[in-house]
Amino acid sequence: MATPSTKSLDLDYVRSQFPGLARGWTFFDNAGGSQILKIAVERINTFLYEKNVQLGGSYEVSQAAAAALYEARTAAMHLVHAQRPEEIVFGNSTTALLQNLARAMHSQLTAGDEIIITVSDHESNIGPWDRLQERGVILKIWPLNKETLSLDLADLAPLMSERTKLVCVTHCSNILGSI
Incomplete structure (x- = not known):
């Protein structure tokens, strides 16, 4: 019987994904002090630069914005085991x-x-x-x-x-x- 292989966690890589922690501080204060993952910032920036328009429009950029929001809601749905993406709401806090x-x-x-x-x-x-x-x-x-x-x-x-x-x-x- 084969044993599962174990991979070691590359801590340098993991830490590099949280640029806010590169200044020598670790923040344990509250959710407001949570450091955001680098790729999440990049996805937000892409959305803001390329798709930050009114949802529900018939034009291409509005459709792309709605699709991106639906994709994000679907990912969050899986994270919290919701039944439908429409159960997910995003907000500032x-x-x-x-x-x-x-x-x-x-x-x-x-x-x-x-x-x-x-x-x-x-x-x-x-x-x-x-x-x-x-x-x-x-x-x-x-x-x-x-x-x-x-x-x-x-x-x-x-x-x-x-x-x-x-x-x-x-x-x-x-x-x-x-x-």
């Missing part, structure tokens, strides 16, 4: 996107409606929903399993009711470093 979503849903929620959040999420996925309590929305907390430090679906079930409108949990926790 998670904080801004979730604040916009909460504001957009404001008129769809009434006093007594419930939203479930976790304590393992970033403030960006807690604050916007917390502020809806001013309208009488009830905030419930999905607790962490204290032994595994993970979210357990068995702990979510008792929180759910006919008044539950949203369960707000992000794909990964920057608090626990888990997916």
Whole structure:
């Protein structure tokens, strides 16, 4: 029986793909300090230089921009195991996107409606929903399993009711470093 070959990781190559780290600093502060991959910057620049136009047009560049966005959404769909590319939304920050979503849903929620959040999420996925309590929305907390430090679906079930409108949990926790 053949054993799988193991390749060593070329750390110099990996580090070269993150130009922001070449100045001797390592940033552990938060997502805002995350260093972007060189090829990602190059793809963004290509888009901005060649396809940064209004989407939905019938002309070639607009069609190319829509195709590039669809390609990016499809890649992100696979990354987070979404069902369709249309489930993926890109924006300037998670904080801004979730604040916009909460504001957009404001008129769809009434006093007594419930939203479930976790304590393992970033403030960006807690604050916007917390502020809806001013309208009488009830905030419930999905607790962490204290032994595994993970979210357990068995702990979510008792929180759910006919008044539950949203369960707000992000794909990964920057608090626990888990997916």
